[in-house]
Amino acid sequence: MTLSRIYEQLFQHYGPQKWWPADSAFEVMVGAILTQNTAWTNVERAIDNLKTHQCLSAPVILAASPEALAQWLRPSGYFNIKAQRLRNFCQWYRDAGELPILSQWDTRELRRALLGVNGVGPETADDMLLYAFERPVFVVDAYTRRIFSRLGLLDDGSGYEAIRARFEGALPSDVDMFNEYHALIVRHAKVACSKTPRCGDCCLSAGCPFPGA
């Protein structure tokens, strides 16, 4: 089974996911940091806190006290470290000229710069590139590794960049498709993993869009 075929089957099975759930590109980027190793429902609470305090822009976040920011982020877990990471990101984002300027950057240059921010790793950077900057970058997360390794489509021990290259090389460079594909993987993992712990044998189970792949 090819990566393209699996995408088609996931899309046919679950329909469009219409990600990322946010009102603005900046909110996408904040969410990308807050969702690190954290359930999205907890991230929503933290973002709601930021909205309540009208604190959803880089200058305002930087103007807030670190202590207050950490408290607003508390529901998303790791709140002290995430407050610092969010501040690091906002400092870079503001100094770089925010969206109007950054939108003109080359994708590779933008990715390199994002990875230079302490607290922004490969997945977080690619979340931002795909869902905020609308660049054709494939997001690799724990679900992607787990499901596609289980399907025998990834070499054991493949690193983040190797897996990203595998997907980007096998698929058309299409922002909308990459957007849906990652969202569909997350959707499928949540549905399948709710039946079997740690994604058990979900990809071979009844009801799976690609049984026995």
Place this chain on the structure above:
DNA sequence: TACCAGGAGAAAA
């Protein structure tokens, strides 16, 4: 009660 969730960076080996 124990485990897990849309990771990343620092420290230790």
Place this chain on the structure above:
DNA sequence: TTTTCTCATGGT
């Protein structure tokens, strides 16, 4: 260079 540890809340 690779592995292990730390960060932490909320749901199941």
